[in-house]
Every structure is written in C-alpha cells, then in structure tokens.
Amino acid sequence: MKSKPVIALIGNPNSGKSSLFNELTGLRQKVGNFPGVTVDKKSGTAFLNETTEITVVDLPGVYSIYPKSADEQVVTDILANPAHPDYPDVAVVVVDASNLSRNLLLFSQIRDLGVPLILALNMLDIARQQQLEINAVRLSMQLGVPVVNINARVGEGLDLLKRAMEQQLAQPVWAETLFFDPEQAGTTGNADVPGLISDVRRQYRLTNNYLALQYVIQHDGFSFLNDPQRVGLDRLIEKYHFNELEFQTKETIERYQRIGRVVKEVVTDKRPLDQPTWSQRIDRxxxxxxxxxxxFGTILLLIFQAIFAWAQPFMDGIDEGVAWLNGTLHESLPEGPLTNLLTDGVIAGIGGVVVFIPQIAFLFFLVSLLEESGYMSRVMVLMDRIMRQFGLNGRSVVPLISGVACAVPAIMTTRSISSWRERLITILVTPLMSCSARLPIYTILIALVVPEKTVLGFLNLQGIVLMGMYLLGLVAALMAAYVFKKIVKARERGLFIMELPTYKWPRWNHVGITVWDSVKSFIWQAGRVILAISIVLWVLASYGPGDSMEQAENQARRHYASRPAEEVESHVASEKLEASYAGRFGKILEPVIKPLGYDWKIGIALISSFAAREVFVGTIATIYSIGASDAENDSTIRQKLASETNPDTGGPMYTPAVAFSLLVFYVFAMMCMSTIATVYRETKGWKWPLIQLAYMSVLAYVSAFLVYELLK
Known part of the structure; x- marks a missing residue:
C-alpha cells in the first residue's frame, strides 16, 4: 500500500530528467535498488502544496520501452505492472524540445500503456537558439495529455508542473484513443494480431491492447510473470504465427509517421538549411x-594539479586539528584504556581518512563540472575509437570514469552495455581504475617521497605523479581488457549509440548536491568501517598473550636504560606493539611481504584494508599512534610516517622504493570486499569474482616487487 502518491520521471538520456528530479526533491533524496532488481533507484520526496507530499522516482533513461539492457528493462517492468510498488500514479515524460520527433517515440509508447501522463517540454531555450518554436497548446490538443513548458536546469515552470500533477492525481486525463493500436494496425506477415491480442487480454484480464502486445513481446523479461505464464505466451505466439521483430519494425515506422504529422503541426522551424549549431562547431x-x-589529456592534468594545489591548505588544517585534538585529549583526560582507545584508536583511525575529504570533494566537484557541461558524453564518443581495440565500447567509458569515484556503482552502470561480453570485460577491469578510496593512500605516500616543487614553472610535481597513478590504472585496465577479449567468446556484436547533448553552463546547485552526496557517502561508508577496524586494531595492538607485553616493556627499559627518557618511552611503546596480538600476526605475514620492502606494520594495514582500501591510512595512523610515546601523539600522520625508521637499516622506513612499491600495489590490488560482492551479484556466481581477485592480486604483487627491486 502506497503511503504517498508516486510520480515517475521518464525520458530519453540527456533530456533533463535528472535535473528536474534534483529541482523537485533537492536534498530529500535517497539511492537504493528497485525491488528485486540490482539497478540503482533514485527517489525523493516533494510537496505539491502545503498538504500534499509525493514520492518522486527517477527511472533510468531509455529511448523506447523495448529494453536493450538491465536498467532499461526496469522501466518497462514497472510500467507494465500496476502491482509494482513503484508503478506511477502519474508519469511525467520529460522531452528535449530541440529534438521533439525522437523524444515523442517513448512518450507515445507510454501513453498507449494507459499510464496517466504529463508531457514536460524541457530545453526550450536550446530549441529557440536553434530557431525552433513549439506551440504547447496545440501539442496538448494533438496528444490528448497536459503539456507543460519547463526549464529543469533553473527550476522554471515547476509551479505549473506541480499544478498539472495535482490535477492529474485528482482527476486523471487519458487520451481517448491509442497513438498506435496494434489491433487496428492490420496483419503482419501471416500473423493474426487481433486474434492474438484478444486471447492475451482474455487470459490475463487486460483491458489495454498495447499492454497485451507487450505481454507477448516482452514476457521473457517481465519479472512479474511466472514460468507457466511465459510458456503459455510462447504457445500463443506459435499458434498465431507472430513475428516479434517484424511487428516492432512496423510499429516504429507507423509511430514515426504519426509523430511526423504532429511535429509538422506544432513546430515552426526557422533554421537556415545546413547551418551548424555552436555545439557542432565546438565538437569539430x-x-x-x-x-x-x-x-582531454590536458583537462585530466589540470584536474590532478588542482586536487593537490587547492586541497592542500584545507588538508593541512584538518591534519593539524586532529593532531591537536589528540594531544589535548591525552593531556586532559585521565590515563587509562578508555582514553587510549579514544585517542589512539578512534580519533587516530578516523582522522587518518577525514583529512582527505578536501581532495575527494575537489575531485567530485571537477568531474561534476565535466558531466554538467556535456563534455563527458564527448569523452565516451572519443574513447570509443580506442575502446574497440580492447574488447570494449564507448559505453565502457562510463563505468571506467565512474570507477574514479567508486567501483561498486561503476560496475552497476555496466547494465547499460547491451553486449554480454563487453559488459563482463568492463566489470572485470573497472576495479583497476583508481577510486576515491585509493586517493588517501596516493596522497600521503606521494607527499612523503615526492618533493613539492613545480615543473616548467607551473606544473606541480606531486600532481603529475598523482595523474601518473590514475593513468597507470587506465593502461592496466585496457591491457587486461585486451587479454580478456581473447579469452571471453562473444555471444553477440556490441553496438555503441550515443546522442550528444548540447553544451551547457554547469548548474551550481546540482554540482553542490553531487559533491555533498559523494563526500557524505565517503564519510559514512569509510567511517563505519574505519571506526570498527580501529577499535579492533586498538584491542589487538594494546594487548598480547600472557605477560608478553610486560616482558617486552621490561626488556626495552633495561636495553635502553642509558638513553634519554623520551627515547626510552618511544622504544617501550614500539616493543610492546611488536609483542601484541597485532604485532605477532604481522610477524607471521612479514616473510610474504618482505620482498616488497614492507614490514609487519604495513602488513597489518594491508590485511585490514581488504575491508576497504582507505582503511590502510587509518590503520597506519592507529598502529603508529599506539606505537608512539605520549610526546609523539600530537604529531600529524605525515610526520609519524616520515619519522618511522627501518629496524634493518636504521634509515627511514618510507623510502622512495617502499613508497612507490606501495603505490603500485594499491593501483592494481583488488582490496575491497564490497567490490567483490558486487561482481558476484552482477555475474551471478563466484567464477568471475575469484578470477578477478586472483589476477589483480598477482599483478599487484609482481608489479610492487619489480618497482621495489628497481628503486631500492
């Protein structure tokens, strides 16, 4: 039972549907999955007036109700099933007014399914720039549904749209006749279409001819039909000699013929012949x-330069603030396990990741600008030429670029790839793209060993190295895709079709929402994991079997008795840490990672970061806080890492060889349980996740070993 009326936003990709969703819902949004389907669902609440609250659902963008991918299937699955919890009381079809003919195909199909509709004419400003004028009143009369002019980018026309929603909810207006009535369309080949539709309507108690036709054509994809029902529909198809592809072709042609007549009646085109638009001139x-x-390469370079240059002051402030808070709490709170847990466990662990929020915010801010402007669609088209050589296509660029944020939603976006083979290869290589969880690791290690100086007078050397890590991940992803292209056999030929939106100025409120959601998600997801692991680590690092901790302390005090008191305390803390449960576990692991230049402390961080990569920095911060004297607890994370000594050489632990070995290891290593779980869910089995984990782990280990041997 619905608690609030459901309004569904439907439209072609790049029609402005998501912009309208953001304008209607603001920050009252949530992301989940559609019931029973692992496809992202964006929903939110809005108020039509002081008393009427509605649920707004942003359905995946589609060109027609005939799906070619998993996310497109969701749209038809909902619109064909009134019992679905997201079935709309009213659907708002958002159309690009500058390309009305193409957008009206989807509208006409949804209209014929019998869903109460509102047509939202968006991008009228772009249509005017192209010297197109649309008569909305005449269009409403032609289509038999309410038509509202809006500008979703700036919120113009929202009041009129809400009023139309109210009216449709109170007293729905339907078109009297179908735009395309399959029963009246005549025969196709040898098929008795009217007889088939009549049988389907009777057996499934349907009142709509076009919906009955969709039961016939799409019954294998409808989740609400059971196996006996699907078998029954197959028998009817055979009985009436129905050819699905032939009928869909006939339907599309006839729809476009009628759409052409409608557009001719309502659109005035004043464009000179063969005059390119300004978007087309820029695209050249x-x-x-x-x-x-x-x-594109220059834009990427500027992004990574900005991440270091703009975020550094904020990061320094947070880093020093965490160190000050830790020192203050140590001084003001009574000594004991709870104080140590709070300072050395919780604050040190979480502070080790919070410090990187400015960089993550700037990364999402800049990427959002590219998406908002329309440039990211051009990147897909541009990269399609390269992707084809590696067994991918232009749509694979979306997951790969999204992987810069997080591999989990990036892998989910592969559902828009129609080819099973190209989708699988994209899933297998997407985790090689450097996600935001790796950014804290890159930043802290690069800052340790790469000097902060400029190259060519304006390029920051640290920013160049950071970009190199991201490019290394991209190159590895392409190389891995090429290998899988030879292994995975094709079931069908993949196609790439992309409509390029016009260039637009970014909408700052939408950019702000994107940055806020991304940072909030990072804090919430990483924070929970880091808090739990920090507490567990503190316990494991603060206690040991039997009296091993006391013995380690007594031995250290005897051995360093002649040294200054501060140095003695530092050695005592280090020896106790080594004797703890965590230290003993790290010692077991140490022989495996020693060839990479790592010690047992880094080993503990490597294992803990399997929960989430960003936990590495939090673990290191916790380990070094526990293994430090009270006098060192007010040091920043960077200072603690810089002062760590290698017990074998007596020199710095984090030499360029060790730092770059770690950097390369984390470029290639899977190290993320959430990603593994997502790949299992998307591929419906353990075969491919285990293959992915194995090849990425071997690649990470071998590459890190070679880098260490080369630089040591």
Whole structure:
C-alpha cells in the first residue's frame, strides 16, 4: 500500500530528467535498488502544496520501452505492472524540445500503456537558439495529455508542473484513443494480431491492447510473470504465427509517421538549411582525432594539479586539528584504556581518512563540472575509437570514469552495455581504475617521497605523479581488457549509440548536491568501517598473550636504560606493539611481504584494508599512534610516517622504493570486499569474482616487487 502518491520521471538520456528530479526533491533524496532488481533507484520526496507530499522516482533513461539492457528493462517492468510498488500514479515524460520527433517515440509508447501522463517540454531555450518554436497548446490538443513548458536546469515552470500533477492525481486525463493500436494496425506477415491480442487480454484480464502486445513481446523479461505464464505466451505466439521483430519494425515506422504529422503541426522551424549549431562547431575541435585526445589529456592534468594545489591548505588544517585534538585529549583526560582507545584508536583511525575529504570533494566537484557541461558524453564518443581495440565500447567509458569515484556503482552502470561480453570485460577491469578510496593512500605516500616543487614553472610535481597513478590504472585496465577479449567468446556484436547533448553552463546547485552526496557517502561508508577496524586494531595492538607485553616493556627499559627518557618511552611503546596480538600476526605475514620492502606494520594495514582500501591510512595512523610515546601523539600522520625508521637499516622506513612499491600495489590490488560482492551479484556466481581477485592480486604483487627491486 502506497503511503504517498508516486510520480515517475521518464525520458530519453540527456533530456533533463535528472535535473528536474534534483529541482523537485533537492536534498530529500535517497539511492537504493528497485525491488528485486540490482539497478540503482533514485527517489525523493516533494510537496505539491502545503498538504500534499509525493514520492518522486527517477527511472533510468531509455529511448523506447523495448529494453536493450538491465536498467532499461526496469522501466518497462514497472510500467507494465500496476502491482509494482513503484508503478506511477502519474508519469511525467520529460522531452528535449530541440529534438521533439525522437523524444515523442517513448512518450507515445507510454501513453498507449494507459499510464496517466504529463508531457514536460524541457530545453526550450536550446530549441529557440536553434530557431525552433513549439506551440504547447496545440501539442496538448494533438496528444490528448497536459503539456507543460519547463526549464529543469533553473527550476522554471515547476509551479505549473506541480499544478498539472495535482490535477492529474485528482482527476486523471487519458487520451481517448491509442497513438498506435496494434489491433487496428492490420496483419503482419501471416500473423493474426487481433486474434492474438484478444486471447492475451482474455487470459490475463487486460483491458489495454498495447499492454497485451507487450505481454507477448516482452514476457521473457517481465519479472512479474511466472514460468507457466511465459510458456503459455510462447504457445500463443506459435499458434498465431507472430513475428516479434517484424511487428516492432512496423510499429516504429507507423509511430514515426504519426509523430511526423504532429511535429509538422506544432513546430515552426526557422533554421537556415545546413547551418551548424555552436555545439557542432565546438565538437569539430573536441572530437578531433588528434586534438580531441590532447585536450582531454590536458583537462585530466589540470584536474590532478588542482586536487593537490587547492586541497592542500584545507588538508593541512584538518591534519593539524586532529593532531591537536589528540594531544589535548591525552593531556586532559585521565590515563587509562578508555582514553587510549579514544585517542589512539578512534580519533587516530578516523582522522587518518577525514583529512582527505578536501581532495575527494575537489575531485567530485571537477568531474561534476565535466558531466554538467556535456563534455563527458564527448569523452565516451572519443574513447570509443580506442575502446574497440580492447574488447570494449564507448559505453565502457562510463563505468571506467565512474570507477574514479567508486567501483561498486561503476560496475552497476555496466547494465547499460547491451553486449554480454563487453559488459563482463568492463566489470572485470573497472576495479583497476583508481577510486576515491585509493586517493588517501596516493596522497600521503606521494607527499612523503615526492618533493613539492613545480615543473616548467607551473606544473606541480606531486600532481603529475598523482595523474601518473590514475593513468597507470587506465593502461592496466585496457591491457587486461585486451587479454580478456581473447579469452571471453562473444555471444553477440556490441553496438555503441550515443546522442550528444548540447553544451551547457554547469548548474551550481546540482554540482553542490553531487559533491555533498559523494563526500557524505565517503564519510559514512569509510567511517563505519574505519571506526570498527580501529577499535579492533586498538584491542589487538594494546594487548598480547600472557605477560608478553610486560616482558617486552621490561626488556626495552633495561636495553635502553642509558638513553634519554623520551627515547626510552618511544622504544617501550614500539616493543610492546611488536609483542601484541597485532604485532605477532604481522610477524607471521612479514616473510610474504618482505620482498616488497614492507614490514609487519604495513602488513597489518594491508590485511585490514581488504575491508576497504582507505582503511590502510587509518590503520597506519592507529598502529603508529599506539606505537608512539605520549610526546609523539600530537604529531600529524605525515610526520609519524616520515619519522618511522627501518629496524634493518636504521634509515627511514618510507623510502622512495617502499613508497612507490606501495603505490603500485594499491593501483592494481583488488582490496575491497564490497567490490567483490558486487561482481558476484552482477555475474551471478563466484567464477568471475575469484578470477578477478586472483589476477589483480598477482599483478599487484609482481608489479610492487619489480618497482621495489628497481628503486631500492
């Protein structure tokens, strides 16, 4: 039972549907999965007036109700099933007014399913720039549904749209006749279409001819039908000699013929013939086979330069603030296990990741600008030429670029790839893209061993190295895809079709929402894991079997009795840590990672970061806080790492060889349980997740070993 009316937003990709969703719901949004389907569901609440609250559902963008991927299947699965919890009381079809003919195909199909509709004419400003004028009143009369002019980017027309929603909820207006009535469309080949539809309507108690036709064509994809029902529909198809592909072709042609007549009645086109738009003129440069790649590379370089340059002051402030808070609590709170747990466990662990929020915020801010402007769609088209050589296509760029944020939602976006083979290969290589969880590791290690100086007078050397880590992940992803291209056999030929949106100025409120959601998600997901692991680590690192901790302390005090008191305390803390449960576990692991230049402390961090990569920094911060004297507890994370000594050489632990070995290890290592679980869910088995874990682990270990041997 629905507690609130459901309004579904439906439209073609790049029609402005998501912009309208953001304008209606603001920050009252949540992301989950559609019931029974692992496809992202964006929903939120909005108020039509002071008393009427509605649930707004942003359905995946589709070009027609005939799906070619898992996320597109969701739309038809909902619209064909009134019992679905997300079935809309009213559907708002958002159309790009500058390309009305193509957008009206989807509208006409949904209209014929019998869903109460509102047509939202969006991007009218772009249509006017192209010298197109649309008569909304005449269009409403032609289509038989309410038509509202809006500008979703700036919220224009929202009041009129809400009023139309109220009216449709109170007294729905339906078109009297179907846009395309399959029963009246005549015969196709030898098929008796009217007889088939009549049988389906009678057996499934349907009142809508077009919905009955969808039961016939899409019954294998409808989740609400059981196996006996599917078998029954197959028998009816055979009985009436129905050819699905032939009928869909006939339907599409006839729909476009009627759409053409409607558009001719309502659109006035004043464009001179063969005059390119300003977007097309810009595309001649940005999609150029040479300059296009050069410009994209330059944009990436500027992004990584900005991440270091802009975020550094904020990071320094947070880092020093965490160190000050830790020192203050140590001084003001009574000594004891609870104080140590709070300072050395919780604050040290969480503080080790919170410090990187500015960089993550700037990364999402800049990527959001590219998406908002329309440039990211050009990147997909541009990269399709390269991706084809590696067994992928242009749509694979979306998961790969999304992987810079997080591999989990990035892998889910592969559902838009129609080819099973290309989708699988994309899933297997996406975790090689450096996600935001790796950013804290990259930042702290690069800052330790790469000097903060400029190259060519304006390029930050640390930013260049950071970009190198991301490019290394991309190159590895392409190479791995090429290998899988030879292994995984094709079931079908993949196609890449992408409509390029016009260029637009970013909407700052939408950019802000994107950054806020991303940072909030990072804090919430990473914070929970780090808090739990920090507490467990503190316990394991603060206690040991039997009286081993006391023996380690007594031995250290005897051995370093002649040294200054502060140095004695530092050695005592280090020896006790080594004798703890965590230290003993790290010692067991040490022989395996010693060839990479790592000690047992780094080993503990490697194991803990299997929960989530960003836990590495939090673990290191916790371990070094526990293994430090009270005098060192007010040091920043970077200072603690810089002062760590190698017991074998007596020099710094984090030499360039060790730091770059760790950097390369984390570029390639899977190290994320959530990603493994997502791959299992998307591939419906353990075969591919285990293959993925194995090849990435071997690649990480061998690469880290070679880097260490080369640089040591």
């Amino acid at each position: 440069i940005l999609l150029h086979p040479v300059w296009g790649y050069a410009i």
